[in-house]
Amino acid sequence: MDLILKYFPNLTEDQIDKFSKLSALYQDWNLKINVVSRKDIDELYLRHVLHSLAIAKVISFKDGTKIMDVGTGGGFPGVPLAILFPECHFHLVDSIGKKLKVVNEVVAGLKLDNVETTNSRVEEINDDYYDFIISRAVAAMPTFVHWIKGKIAKDQNHDLKNGILYLKGGDLSAELQDYKTAKIYPISAFFDEAFYDTKKVVHLPIKYRG
Numbered sequence: 001m002d003l004i005l006k007y008f009p010n011l012t013e014d015q016i017d018k019f020s021k022l023s024a025l026y027q028d029w030n031l032k033i034n035v036v037s038r039k040d041i042d043e044l045y046l047r048h049v050l051h052s053l054a055i056a057k058v059i060s061f062k063d064g065t066k067i068m069d070v071g072t073g074g075g076f077p078g079v080p081l082a083i084l085f086p087e088c089h090f091h092l093v094d095s096i097g098k099k100l101k102v103v104n105e106v107v108a109g110l111k112l113d114n115v116e117t118t119n120s121r122v123e124e125i126n127d128d129y130y131d132f133i134i135s136r137a138v139a140a141m142p143t144f145v146h147w148i149k150g151k152i153a154k155d156q157n158h159d160l161k162n163g164i165l166y167l168k169g170g171d172l173s174a175e176l177q178d179y180k181t182a183k184i185y186p187i188s189a190f191f192d193e194a195f196y197d198t199k200k201v202v203h204l205p206i207k208y209r210g
């Protein structure tokens, strides 16, 4: 928890309480349904919680922003960001039901009322628009862009254009060569820990298609 306060010192009591509870909730649920590896559970705040929050160093979501987390798995990056931005709406989607069972239990345990979950492939969700689509470790960019086509909202409310905010690692030059508007933000610019040395937030603006 100190790690979170190191980079986000202005949290409310309620946010501190929710972030603190994540450890026990994931330890407990991970014993029943394994969604996070053993090593990662021991380093939950470094490898999952703070990593998810790197997106908040690139953008501060305004109240009322609608965000979809595609392939959320155990709830990353969606759950930590939903704690940080309680006035934004988060839709967490995963095609594997047992992963969402853990997410639903964590969301209920924290009384996070700004989170909705859906057990589905994202390609099958076509009834809403989102300002931003966030993700980590789900698909290469071309596949991902194809999946989320038609899901981006028209109205722009942030300096950063509506689109994708993806947590990625390593050399992205080949993967992003066809996306000239993609901007890469190295997480090492925000966080000191060696874990983030090769990690990035990628922002890719996506046009509204009504």
Ligand SMILES: C[S@@+](CC[C@H](N)C(=O)[O-])C[C@H]1O[C@@H](n2cnc3c(N)ncnc32)[C@H](O)[C@@H]1O
Binding pocket: 070, 071, 072, 073, 074, 075, 076, 077, 093, 094, 095, 096, 099, 120, 121, 122, 123, 135, 136, 137, 138, 147
């Ligand atoms: C490697 S896990 C990453 C989970 C989480 N984002 C994280 O970083 O901890 C990839 C997740 O994407 C989900 N997934 C893959 N393709 C998907 C699709 N087309 N629609 C929804 N979820 C998908 C999988 O079920 C899996 O839970």
